Each structure stands twice: as C-alpha cells, then as structure tokens.
Amino acid sequence: MANSDELLLRRQRVLGRNSPLFYETPLHLVRGEGAWVYDADGRAYLDVYNNVPCVGHCNPRVVEAISRQAATLNLHTRYLDENLVRYAEQLTARFDAPLDAVTLTCSGTEANELALRVARAISGGYGIIVSDNSYHGNSTILAGLASSFPGGEAFPAFARAVRVPDPAHDRQGRSDAELAAAFAAQVQDAVDSLAADGIRVAALLIDSFFANEGLPDRVPGYVEQAVEIVRRAGGLYICDEVQSGFARTGDAMWGHQLTGVTPDIVTLGKPMGNGFPLAGLVTRREWIERFGQTSRYFNTFAGNPVAAAAGMAVLDEIDRLDLLRNSRETGAHVRAGLERLAQKHPLIANVRGRGLFFGVEFIRADGTPAAEETTRVVNRMRENGVLLSRIGRRGNMLKMRPPLVFSSADADHLLSALDTVLGGL
Amino acid sequence: MANSDELLLRRQRVLGRNSPLFYETPLHLVRGEGAWVYDADGRAYLDVYNNVPCVGHCNPRVVEAISRQAATLNLHTRYLDENLVRYAEQLTARFDAPLDAVTLTCSGTEANELALRVARAISGGYGIIVSDNSYHGNSTILAGLASSFPGGEAFPAFARAVRVPDPAHDRQGRSDAELAAAFAAQVQDAVDSLAADGIRVAALLIDSFFANEGLPDRVPGYVEQAVEIVRRAGGLYICDEVQSGFARTGDAMWGHQLTGVTPDIVTLGKPMGNGFPLAGLVTRREWIERFGQTSRYFNTFAGNPVAAAAGMAVLDEIDRLDLLRNSRETGAHVRAGLERLAQKHPLIANVRGRGLFFGVEFIRADGTPAAEETTRVVNRMRENGVLLSRIGRRGNMLKMRPPLVFSSADADHLLSALDTVLGGL
Incomplete structure (x- = not known):
C-alpha cells in the first residue's frame, strides 16, 4: 500500500488536506465493472454505496x-x-x-x-x-x-x-x-x-x-x-x-x-x-x-x-435490463435478509428503505444511537470487501445504495459480510 | 432542411421556445473535426466561435x-x-x-x-x-x-x-x-x-x-x-x-x-x-x-x-501541438488581415483582441454603433460557411474565438469570407 500512501500525500499537496475521502484508510480504486470495483492491489469490492453508476460501473x-x-x-x-x-x-x-x-x-x-x-x-x-x-x-x-x-x-x-x-x-x-x-x-x-x-x-x-x-x-x-x-x-x-x-x-x-x-x-x-x-x-x-x-x-x-x-x-x-424490476425484486431480497439480521444482531434497531436504497439503524441496549459502532461497521465492511456508508441525523445508520445491476448473489454477499462484521464487533 | 425544421419544432416542444439558439436560421450540426464542423446536409463550416473544443473538435x-x-x-x-x-x-x-x-x-x-x-x-x-x-x-x-x-x-x-x-x-x-x-x-x-x-x-x-x-x-x-x-x-x-x-x-x-x-x-x-x-x-x-x-x-x-x-x-x-505558439502566430496573422480589411471597409472602426480572440467593432459613418449590421454580418458569415458571433456592450462587435488548432489556411478562409460579406452589405 506504499503506492497509495504516496498518492495520498501527493493528493493532499494539490487538493489540500480537507478534500473529503471515504474510510479511515482511503481506498485507491483502479477499475470497475457491474456492481464491483477493484483496488490498486487487485482486490475486489462489492459496491453497495454508489448510485451514480446506476446501470453498472463502466456499462459497455x-x-x-x-x-x-x-x-x-x-x-x-x-x-x-x-x-x-x-x-x-x-x-x-x-x-x-x-x-x-x-x-x-x-x-x-x-x-x-x-x-x-x-x-x-x-x-x-x-x-x-x-x-x-x-x-x-x-x-x-x-x-x-x-x-x-x-x-x-x-x-x-x-x-x-x-x-x-x-x-x-x-x-x-x-x-x-x-x-x-x-x-x-x-x-x-x-x-x-x-x-x-x-x-x-x-x-x-x-x-x-x-x-x-x-x-x-x-x-x-x-x-x-x-x-x-x-x-x-x-x-x-x-x-x-x-x-x-x-x-x-x-x-x-x-x-x-x-x-x-x-x-x-x-x-x-x-x-x-x-x-x-x-x-x-x-x-x-x-x-x-x-x-x-x-x-x-x-x-x-x-x-x-x-x-x-x-x-x-x-x-x-x-x-x-429491466432495472426497475431488479430494484424491486433484489431490493426485497436484501430487505428480507436485513430483517433476518435484525433478529440476530440486537444492535440493529430497524431496517428502512425501498427498492435498492436501505438504511439500517444501530441503537445500543441503553437506547443511545450507536454512531461509533456505525463508523466501525462501515470501516470493517470495507476491510471485508464491501463498500457502504452512513446516513441519518444521528450518524447511526448504514447507507446502502448500490448500482441498480445489483444481483441476488451480490445481495447474499452483502448480507453475509454484514453478518460477519456485526458478529465480530 | 425540412428535417432541421422538424427538429426545431420537436426541440421547442421539449425544451421550450426560449432555449437559446444561434442564428436567424438555426444550424443543425452533426460532425466536427479540427476547426471545422459539418451540418446535416454535409456542408462544412469554419468554426471561428467555439473556444470549448480548444485542441480541435473531436481531438482523437x-x-x-x-x-x-x-x-x-x-x-x-x-x-x-x-x-x-x-x-x-x-x-x-x-x-x-x-x-x-x-x-x-x-x-x-x-x-x-x-x-x-x-x-x-x-x-x-x-x-x-x-x-x-x-x-x-x-x-x-x-x-x-x-x-x-x-x-x-x-x-x-x-x-x-x-x-x-x-x-x-x-x-x-x-x-x-x-x-x-x-x-x-x-x-x-x-x-x-x-x-x-x-x-x-x-x-x-x-x-x-x-x-x-x-x-x-x-x-x-x-x-x-x-x-x-x-x-x-x-x-x-x-x-x-x-x-x-x-x-x-x-x-x-x-x-x-x-x-x-x-x-x-x-x-x-x-x-x-x-x-x-x-x-x-x-x-x-x-x-x-x-x-x-x-x-x-x-x-x-x-x-x-x-x-x-x-x-x-x-x-x-x-x-x-504547441498551441500557445499557434495562438500567437496564427493570431497575429488574423489580426494583420483584419487590420487590412479595416483599411478597405469603413464600417470597421477598430480591431481588438490578442492571440486567437478578436473583436472587430462596426461603427457607421455618422458615428453610431452598427449593431444591426453586426447581426447581419454574423448571419451572412454563417451563410458563407463561417461561424462567429457578437460581443461588447453595444452589440456592434464581431466575436471571434476559434479552436486553438486554427491554421493559417483557416485564417485566410475567414478573412476572405469576411471581405466578401462586408463588400456585399
């Protein structure tokens, strides 16, 4: 990752240190395809954040x-x-x-x-x-x-x-x-x-x-x-x-x-x-x-x-690609999976959203918003090869908004990674 | 041009009638290369207006x-x-x-x-x-x-x-x-x-x-x-x-x-x-x-x-392409030519600008700004296959700001067309 560290320094010199970057360890991406992106070391990440490449990264x-x-x-x-x-x-x-x-x-x-x-x-x-x-x-x-x-x-x-x-x-x-x-x-x-x-x-x-x-x-x-x-x-x-x-x-x-x-x-x-x-x-x-x-x-x-x-x-x-239908059907599949995870992981207070746009709210046993835990989940998910972010007024909600070409297999990959990360918190 | 008339009507239906268009008869362009663009009938126009395609239309x-x-x-x-x-x-x-x-x-x-x-x-x-x-x-x-x-x-x-x-x-x-x-x-x-x-x-x-x-x-x-x-x-x-x-x-x-x-x-x-x-x-x-x-x-x-x-x-x-030099040298060539035209056509009150950005001001014999004549020159130049526009606070100045790949031959084409149009006013 020396290359990425050097790139970060070069970036800070010409864009300034406050130009926003995602994650505790910024991600150096070099390629994208469908719902997946790849970093400079060739590692694959499932993109559950970016709505801009809606018909897929680099749609041919x-x-x-x-x-x-x-x-x-x-x-x-x-x-x-x-x-x-x-x-x-x-x-x-x-x-x-x-x-x-x-x-x-x-x-x-x-x-x-x-x-x-x-x-x-x-x-x-x-x-x-x-x-x-x-x-x-x-x-x-x-x-x-x-x-x-x-x-x-x-x-x-x-x-x-x-x-x-x-x-x-x-x-x-x-x-x-x-x-x-x-x-x-x-x-x-x-x-x-x-x-x-x-x-x-x-x-x-x-x-x-x-x-x-x-x-x-x-x-x-x-x-x-x-x-x-x-x-x-x-x-x-x-x-x-x-x-x-x-x-x-x-x-x-x-x-x-x-x-x-x-x-x-x-x-x-x-x-x-x-x-x-x-x-x-x-x-x-x-x-x-x-x-x-x-x-x-x-x-x-x-x-x-x-x-x-x-x-x-x-x-x-x-x-x-009938992405309206995919958004509805794969979205329903993701939502059902998130609701199953909510049964298993008490940190999940509720699941919200529609189509391929989800929020998952984290609240601690004492009722306080779990903002730090949310940040930790976002960063651990990145380490586990899944990109997502935070949303909401208290910063205690996962934001999931993948490209619309997101498949059932992608959904299962997301749910499995989230299960693992929540289990290891 | 029936196709272009129809296109104009379709455009007005979805963009509204006030979406700005150049020229009395709008131009329907389909292709560009270097400093030249081509309309739907295959006619070539020398682009002396557009600075956006600075390194040439569709630069490969x-x-x-x-x-x-x-x-x-x-x-x-x-x-x-x-x-x-x-x-x-x-x-x-x-x-x-x-x-x-x-x-x-x-x-x-x-x-x-x-x-x-x-x-x-x-x-x-x-x-x-x-x-x-x-x-x-x-x-x-x-x-x-x-x-x-x-x-x-x-x-x-x-x-x-x-x-x-x-x-x-x-x-x-x-x-x-x-x-x-x-x-x-x-x-x-x-x-x-x-x-x-x-x-x-x-x-x-x-x-x-x-x-x-x-x-x-x-x-x-x-x-x-x-x-x-x-x-x-x-x-x-x-x-x-x-x-x-x-x-x-x-x-x-x-x-x-x-x-x-x-x-x-x-x-x-x-x-x-x-x-x-x-x-x-x-x-x-x-x-x-x-x-x-x-x-x-x-x-x-x-x-x-x-x-x-x-x-x-x-x-x-x-x-x-050393376009800084081309801007200077071809620009000087255009400017010299415009100043020669100013000797010949009394409507030209003065020539201004630098590099590949020129203004030519038109003033009538009675000292009033020749705004209508400027509009006429802009439209006649378009009919003669050269694209330029107006500038300045009184609307009596030609605006010329071609792609930086503008050549001496392009310059001569512009000067010759302008000479013809001014001669025929």
Missing part, C-alpha cells in the same frame, strides 16, 4: 455511446442536435402530466439552483422551505440551506426548515394521520413565519424519499398535505430526485410517484449519465418558457451531444 | 483518453485516484506562486460560486465588485451579478459594478495613466460605497481580458491598481479565466499573466476538458484548507477519473 453500452459521440461532435445546445431532442423527448415521456419539458444542467447543484430561480419567477414569491436535515447542493444558497452537511454558509433569511418526522422515533403514540397533521402544521408555521417577515413562499424543496433524513418510513399524506399548504400560499413544490430517481425505489421510475402528488418541478442528477456529468430539471413547458422571457438561461456543457448520448444510453439500459 | 487523443477511462473506472473524488492527482499536479504546475492547489468543479458557474465562497471565508468580507458588462455564470447570485446578459435576477445589495474604460471610446484626451487612475477611483468608490452599507469587500471578480466588455486594449496599471485597492481593503482578486485561459491569448497560458499581478483565486472552465464538463479554481493550498475547515465541499461529478483524463489530454495536446 454507455461507454460506447459516450465514445462514439465524443468522436463525432460535442458542442452545446445553441445548435440543433438530434441527440439532445431525442433524449429530452424520451426523458420527459417518463413523467406524468403536466411535466412535459426539461432544462439540462451539469450537476444537481445547478439543477436545484435553476429550480429555485424558476420557482421564484413563476410564483412571484421568494421564500424557500426545506427539511432540517437535507442537502441540495454546494452553491452559496444551497450550502446555506443544507443542514445535513457543514456548509459553512449561514441559513438564509428567506428560508425556513421543517423537521420530517421519523415514525420509528417520533410517533409518541400518534396515528399516521396525527403525524401527518403535525408535519403539515410545521409547514404552515413556516409559511406564516416567512409571511411575518414580508416574504411570500416560492417553493417547498424536498426529496420526497427523505434520504439524508434517514429514509423514514412514509406516512400517508405527509408530502401531500405539505404541498397543498405551500401551493395554497402561492408556492411551488420542487422534488429533488437526485437520489430517489431513475428506478432507485423499485416501484416507480421517480420517488415522487410513490406519493399522491405530482411535483411542479423535479430536479435530477447523480445516476442520470452513469457518471457523465448530467443533471436537469423537468417542469411544465409553459413555465420554462415564462421563465425564459425574463431570464436567458444558457449552460455551456449541459445537454451537449455527449451528455445527451450518455443520458439516452442510461434510459435504454434501465429498460433493456 | 482527448476522445481516446475519455473512452479508455470511461471503460475502466468512473467514480468520484472520495476515493484515491491517480488520474485526478496527476492532473491536479500538472495543472497547478502551470501557475505562478503562490497558486499551488486546485478544487475541480463541473462548470464555470460552479467554479465562480465556489470562488466567492472561498473569498468570503478567507477575507471575512461579503461584498463583491464586478465589471458592469460581465457574465460569470447562471446561479442565482452569478446571474444577479451579470450585466451583459438578461439574467432576470436583481443585482445583489452586496455587490457594486465598475465600468472598465475602453481606450477606443473613453479616452477623451486622457493618458494611459489618467485612464488607469480613473478606473482605480471607481474601484475605491465601490469599496467605500460597500463600507457605507456596512459591507466589507470580499472580492473583485473580473476577467482580466475583459472579453464580455469587448476586449478593450489593455491600459497599463488598470488591473494592478484596482487589485491593490481591493487587497488594501481586505478583499481578494478572483480572475475568471473561463474565456482567456488555456493559451487563448497567445502570449501566456493564462490571461492574467499579461498583467502585472497574480490573482488570489483563478477560475477555469470552458476549454478545460475540450467539451467534457470540467472546470475549477486554483488558489493557495493554505486557503483551500482553511475554507475546508468550516465548509465541507464535495461535488459528485467534478474531477472524476474521466474528467481528469480529459483535462490531462487537453494539457498534453496544448503542449504537443
């Missing part, structure tokens, strides 16, 4: 699409391009009415920045409501809104944060209807608090799957009631699908389709180009056009012919 | 680097990666001390957003000074700062704009020293005006080549004095090299090297990956680390192994 059809288009033409969206139009058509066709148009960007940050601009232009409001343990990007405004990540930017005066209840912890004897009503009351308070400062609400910006909040089990009506309040006050509902989109949840192409409400704006990112920088927002054509009347939006790299080719290949592979 | 070595790496591994910067470290080393080695570290992003917008965050964290100030005809990106804040582009966002209360004098118009009998002093006085006024509102200046954010301002001839001391005033007030100098960087100006790798002052932060973009989404900022490692102590910055796609491979191939091609 995506690589071929990128290579062919990069060798043919790569400019920008101010010329007509068949790739872009076809991709935009295929992407928007996967959304419910009235979501019928798209603006592409390079990153989820750019998509959420643009979504806020569009929401403000359309609503005439300026206030933003977010969840109190969320992350939507790294610009000044988005870093300020983030509360699950130490952004160093002040929480903006035009924003309010609401706390999404986690039924596993916050129920206190309440029914689902009471939990949903309590959340709705918070959203109404946020709207009123903004209004008291003379600020009309422009948008509720949430991930309807609440990934950074720790994937709490869905309470019927949560999102629906919150959205209704915001819309009644003139604001829009922006759903950040950067994590939950592209078949991740197994039951629908988009996380918001598991709720009873269609967003006004959907933002997309991470898995969209299988690693090629591609993101965007989907909304009503009418609104994109209205925004465009006062705001000329151009983004040099976004939606260029290579990005569009990569995005198209990802959609095609999701269909060809 | 860049395509090969992208294809090979995309087939090998593509993740993110939270694992150790030889590509990233090597590229960061090679990139920072091309900067003068004390600029020794880099943070990569996906776009110039993200680079400038991050630069403002770093400048505020390091300076402790909050105010931003920009030029009054600039463009630095499409986020809420950057669109607000933009004045050369109808962003639809309000100019921020924490910002002030200064007007960079254009010696061709603003001299009014003044010497260079007097012009520079007048600009310095504006910058001092901006610092004082911010202070009067209780805002300490964090940064002067400018393109030292002043591309959007119309490439005014450089007045010795302009930038130097402005920077000194800002630094004295505790602020940093952010130089936006998104257009002027990567050998564009012919005399130096970076535009700022043509002035007598090294920036505190340099932002990079467009040509950095020859079309692969890649951008970033270069500053002192010490400052990146200090920023990182309070602000964890992570960017999913930025600096991923494919981005790093693309960036490395671009640097290698700039060296191998």
Whole structure:
C-alpha cells in the first residue's frame, strides 16, 4: 500500500488536506465493472454505496455511446442536435402530466439552483422551505440551506426548515394521520413565519424519499398535505430526485410517484449519465418558457451531444435490463435478509428503505444511537470487501445504495459480510 | 432542411421556445473535426466561435483518453485516484506562486460560486465588485451579478459594478495613466460605497481580458491598481479565466499573466476538458484548507477519473501541438488581415483582441454603433460557411474565438469570407 500512501500525500499537496475521502484508510480504486470495483492491489469490492453508476460501473453500452459521440461532435445546445431532442423527448415521456419539458444542467447543484430561480419567477414569491436535515447542493444558497452537511454558509433569511418526522422515533403514540397533521402544521408555521417577515413562499424543496433524513418510513399524506399548504400560499413544490430517481425505489421510475402528488418541478442528477456529468430539471413547458422571457438561461456543457448520448444510453439500459424490476425484486431480497439480521444482531434497531436504497439503524441496549459502532461497521465492511456508508441525523445508520445491476448473489454477499462484521464487533 | 425544421419544432416542444439558439436560421450540426464542423446536409463550416473544443473538435487523443477511462473506472473524488492527482499536479504546475492547489468543479458557474465562497471565508468580507458588462455564470447570485446578459435576477445589495474604460471610446484626451487612475477611483468608490452599507469587500471578480466588455486594449496599471485597492481593503482578486485561459491569448497560458499581478483565486472552465464538463479554481493550498475547515465541499461529478483524463489530454495536446505558439502566430496573422480589411471597409472602426480572440467593432459613418449590421454580418458569415458571433456592450462587435488548432489556411478562409460579406452589405 506504499503506492497509495504516496498518492495520498501527493493528493493532499494539490487538493489540500480537507478534500473529503471515504474510510479511515482511503481506498485507491483502479477499475470497475457491474456492481464491483477493484483496488490498486487487485482486490475486489462489492459496491453497495454508489448510485451514480446506476446501470453498472463502466456499462459497455454507455461507454460506447459516450465514445462514439465524443468522436463525432460535442458542442452545446445553441445548435440543433438530434441527440439532445431525442433524449429530452424520451426523458420527459417518463413523467406524468403536466411535466412535459426539461432544462439540462451539469450537476444537481445547478439543477436545484435553476429550480429555485424558476420557482421564484413563476410564483412571484421568494421564500424557500426545506427539511432540517437535507442537502441540495454546494452553491452559496444551497450550502446555506443544507443542514445535513457543514456548509459553512449561514441559513438564509428567506428560508425556513421543517423537521420530517421519523415514525420509528417520533410517533409518541400518534396515528399516521396525527403525524401527518403535525408535519403539515410545521409547514404552515413556516409559511406564516416567512409571511411575518414580508416574504411570500416560492417553493417547498424536498426529496420526497427523505434520504439524508434517514429514509423514514412514509406516512400517508405527509408530502401531500405539505404541498397543498405551500401551493395554497402561492408556492411551488420542487422534488429533488437526485437520489430517489431513475428506478432507485423499485416501484416507480421517480420517488415522487410513490406519493399522491405530482411535483411542479423535479430536479435530477447523480445516476442520470452513469457518471457523465448530467443533471436537469423537468417542469411544465409553459413555465420554462415564462421563465425564459425574463431570464436567458444558457449552460455551456449541459445537454451537449455527449451528455445527451450518455443520458439516452442510461434510459435504454434501465429498460433493456429491466432495472426497475431488479430494484424491486433484489431490493426485497436484501430487505428480507436485513430483517433476518435484525433478529440476530440486537444492535440493529430497524431496517428502512425501498427498492435498492436501505438504511439500517444501530441503537445500543441503553437506547443511545450507536454512531461509533456505525463508523466501525462501515470501516470493517470495507476491510471485508464491501463498500457502504452512513446516513441519518444521528450518524447511526448504514447507507446502502448500490448500482441498480445489483444481483441476488451480490445481495447474499452483502448480507453475509454484514453478518460477519456485526458478529465480530 | 425540412428535417432541421422538424427538429426545431420537436426541440421547442421539449425544451421550450426560449432555449437559446444561434442564428436567424438555426444550424443543425452533426460532425466536427479540427476547426471545422459539418451540418446535416454535409456542408462544412469554419468554426471561428467555439473556444470549448480548444485542441480541435473531436481531438482523437482527448476522445481516446475519455473512452479508455470511461471503460475502466468512473467514480468520484472520495476515493484515491491517480488520474485526478496527476492532473491536479500538472495543472497547478502551470501557475505562478503562490497558486499551488486546485478544487475541480463541473462548470464555470460552479467554479465562480465556489470562488466567492472561498473569498468570503478567507477575507471575512461579503461584498463583491464586478465589471458592469460581465457574465460569470447562471446561479442565482452569478446571474444577479451579470450585466451583459438578461439574467432576470436583481443585482445583489452586496455587490457594486465598475465600468472598465475602453481606450477606443473613453479616452477623451486622457493618458494611459489618467485612464488607469480613473478606473482605480471607481474601484475605491465601490469599496467605500460597500463600507457605507456596512459591507466589507470580499472580492473583485473580473476577467482580466475583459472579453464580455469587448476586449478593450489593455491600459497599463488598470488591473494592478484596482487589485491593490481591493487587497488594501481586505478583499481578494478572483480572475475568471473561463474565456482567456488555456493559451487563448497567445502570449501566456493564462490571461492574467499579461498583467502585472497574480490573482488570489483563478477560475477555469470552458476549454478545460475540450467539451467534457470540467472546470475549477486554483488558489493557495493554505486557503483551500482553511475554507475546508468550516465548509465541507464535495461535488459528485467534478474531477472524476474521466474528467481528469480529459483535462490531462487537453494539457498534453496544448503542449504537443504547441498551441500557445499557434495562438500567437496564427493570431497575429488574423489580426494583420483584419487590420487590412479595416483599411478597405469603413464600417470597421477598430480591431481588438490578442492571440486567437478578436473583436472587430462596426461603427457607421455618422458615428453610431452598427449593431444591426453586426447581426447581419454574423448571419451572412454563417451563410458563407463561417461561424462567429457578437460581443461588447453595444452589440456592434464581431466575436471571434476559434479552436486553438486554427491554421493559417483557416485564417485566410475567414478573412476572405469576411471581405466578401462586408463588400456585399
């Protein structure tokens, strides 16, 4: 590992010592294929963390699409391009009415920045409501809104944060209807608090799957009631699908389709180009056009012919490999296995998630959150050749979000390694 | 062209009618090579506009680097990666001390957003000074700062704009020293005006080549004095090299090297990956680390192994093809030719620019800016198979910024077409 130590030092010299790295001993990866990656010593790791390579690391059809288009033409969206139009058509066709148009960007940050601009232009409001343990990007405004990540930017005066209840912890004897009503009351308070400062609400910006909040089990009506309040006050509902989109949840192409409400704006990112920088927002054509009347939006790299080719290949592979079904079926297999492990290992307090996105919460016998143990499990799993991470507001939850090509055999490998690591804690 | 008309309609349905397109009759491009692109009817166009494909459209070595790496591994910067470290080393080695570290992003917008965050964290100030005809990106804040582009966002209360004098118009009998002093006085006024509102200046954010301002001839001391005033007030100098960087100006790798002052932060973009989404900022490692102590910055796609491979191939091609020299020598050839055309066509009031970046200003006999004629020339040049655009505050300047592989033969083709179009106006 001398080579990797040296590489770490070289990295720190040119990127600085605070550029984030995973694991106590950073991993030096050199190759990827399917749901597996390989380090500089040739060791294999099962990837249970990365949702970006959704159709598999180095998916040959995506690589071929990128290579062919990069060798043919790569400019920008101010010329007509068949790739872009076809991709935009295929992407928007996967959304419910009235979501019928798209603006592409390079990153989820750019998509959420643009979504806020569009929401403000359309609503005439300026206030933003977010969840109190969320992350939507790294610009000044988005870093300020983030509360699950130490952004160093002040929480903006035009924003309010609401706390999404986690039924596993916050129920206190309440029914689902009471939990949903309590959340709705918070959203109404946020709207009123903004209004008291003379600020009309422009948008509720949430991930309807609440990934950074720790994937709490869905309470019927949560999102629906919150959205209704915001819309009644003139604001829009922006759903950040950067994590939950592209078949991740197994039951629908988009996380918001598991709720009873269609967003006004959907933002997309991470898995969209299988690693090629591609993101965007989907909304009503009418609104994109209205925004465009006062705001000329151009983004040099976004939606260029290579990005569009990569995005198209990802959609095609999701269909060809039936990854929505795999996400549902393999996801159910993983979930059942995790629940068996929960019977065996008392540290597991609960299992949450849907499709191929899981959280496993660790709580000690005395009821305190087992954050240190979670970190230890993450690092031991890495030593045992399985990559995963942490999630949730107390840092005591495993985050598992593998490429969608994750197989039953991969699932068994994960479950077996987790059983071993938990047994040896 | 029925196919292109149909494509335009399809595009408008999914992207909206305000997604910007070049030319009265949009161009449907299908292939690119070197400094040339080809439309759907097989017609060739000399590209005198696009700086992004700096080492040539579909440069084979860049395509090969992208294809090979995309087939090998593509993740993110939270694992150790030889590509990233090597590229960061090679990139920072091309900067003068004390600029020794880099943070990569996906776009110039993200680079400038991050630069403002770093400048505020390091300076402790909050105010931003920009030029009054600039463009630095499409986020809420950057669109607000933009004045050369109808962003639809309000100019921020924490910002002030200064007007960079254009010696061709603003001299009014003044010497260079007097012009520079007048600009310095504006910058001092901006610092004082911010202070009067209780805002300490964090940064002067400018393109030292002043591309959007119309490439005014450089007045010795302009930038130097402005920077000194800002630094004295505790602020940093952010130089936006998104257009002027990567050998564009012919005399130096970076535009700022043509002035007598090294920036505190340099932002990079467009040509950095020859079309692969890649951008970033270069500053002192010490400052990146200090920023990182309070602000964890992570960017999913930025600096991923494919981005790093693309960036490395671009640097290698700039060296191998000696594009700095080509920019200087072919640029001088173009400039001489443009000046000959200025003798022949009275509409040309002046020629400006450096290396392979030119402006040609059109002014009518009555002294009014010839904006309509400029638009007509841009569209006629497109009909004559040459792609260029407009620039400058009055819209009466041709913008010419070809790929750096632009040859003498390409230059002669451009000059001949421009002569024809100007003769036929």
